[in-house]
Amino acid sequence: MSVERGETTAGNEAKGAKPHKFLGSLRDALMAAGRDETTPGRPAVAAAPAKSPSPPQVQAATTDDVVPPPIASKPDVLSAEEAARLARSGPEPKIPEGLGLSKEKEADAPPTTRVVRPEPPKARKAEPEPEAAPRTVLVRGKQKIEHGAFERDPVVAFLIVVGGPGLGSYRPVFEGNNTLGRSRDNRIALDFGDDAISNEAQAYLRYDSTDRSFLFVPNLAKTNVVSVNDKRPAGPVPLQPMDVITLGRTQVAFLPFCGSDFDWSEISET
Template identity: 40%
Template sequence: MGGTDKTSWLEGLEHDADAPFAETDPANAYTETLGAGWTDTTVTPLGEAKTVLSTSARADRTQIAIGRAIEEDGAAAMEDPVTGWLVVIKGPGMGRSMQIGAGLNTLGRSDEERVPMPFGDPQISSHDHLRIIYDDESRSFMAVPGTGKNVSRMNGQIIAMPVTLENYATIQLTKQTAVRFVAFCNAGFDWADLAGDGEGK
């Protein structure tokens, strides 16, 4: 085809669907020069790439600030230090303990919760069944209702609003599961004390 035919550029490109494609001569294959900074080990053959976990991802995590001194001098190489525990005293998982950290702790069956309870009680919500807060300013704990469907009780009363959580208090998470709270941080100790930020407390 030629002349003014607008499809003339297709000449020679027709291909029989049943005919095999001709292999490209490696000598005439397209090549590209890698820029500076690349090495032979930079290019991984297709199908051989592997997922690499980076230990630097920790820098993206939310940091828990306990006391001004720790926040300022970076002494908090401590990652999420323990402030207390919940110990299962009734129901699935009896005898097991879960660590409580500073700030807001959400409790639920999911392993993604800060206080996970994957022991087999289906009445515990997967996420945010109950919240426990440690406030390093007042050195006190609070129990706060979560967004789960089932309610929790302390001393027989439904936790419907934030309530002070006393040491050794028993929390009935469901009709099947109960936990006892044990404080580590209190009026006599807070992690900030180790950084010289006790302020006489």
């Protein structure tokens, strides 16, 4: 095989073909090394460095396709004191654009970050405390009643309608002389729609505070008839509790409030 390879190489040289530079230099280096090993006392010749094959040509890219690699910024190196101050102060507030601050006034401008604290609640007006309800007072024995003057006529009895128009109604009887009639001008007006009652003073009902007695006096000048307990009196008639007086078609029951047990003079000045 070596003979054929030598013949092929010799044939190539005879044909005028130039040997490859890389292969030729490598062959020369091997041959020189073999001669140095076989020849004693001859200094070794340094082999020529092998030339690396030229790199393949790369088509140059246009400026539009080439993206320059990012330039790594050099990290800032802070001292321990600056790092501590930066940690205490926190990040610097960014001033938004358009505030109109010049560069000279940026250092004096107040920070944009503000601490908002809730407003304290407004003090409510002190509301007046409700008055305490009066306590029940235990009363033992007979208590003295304060005397005073009357602001209106005192009521001494009641006439309660127990028959006829106005059934269930009542009329107060006052101290002194009281007229009974259908008109409201009477002191005791029986205006329930009974036309059989005289318009004015068909009878009188009198209370005397000196002897604490009640008298019913018919008006004999009137033609309308009145009666007390189904009896037609011809003069004054003393009234007792629950006596029934008839005037026209209306019956009223007499119910006294004052009498032997009580009178307004006990608690009044006049």
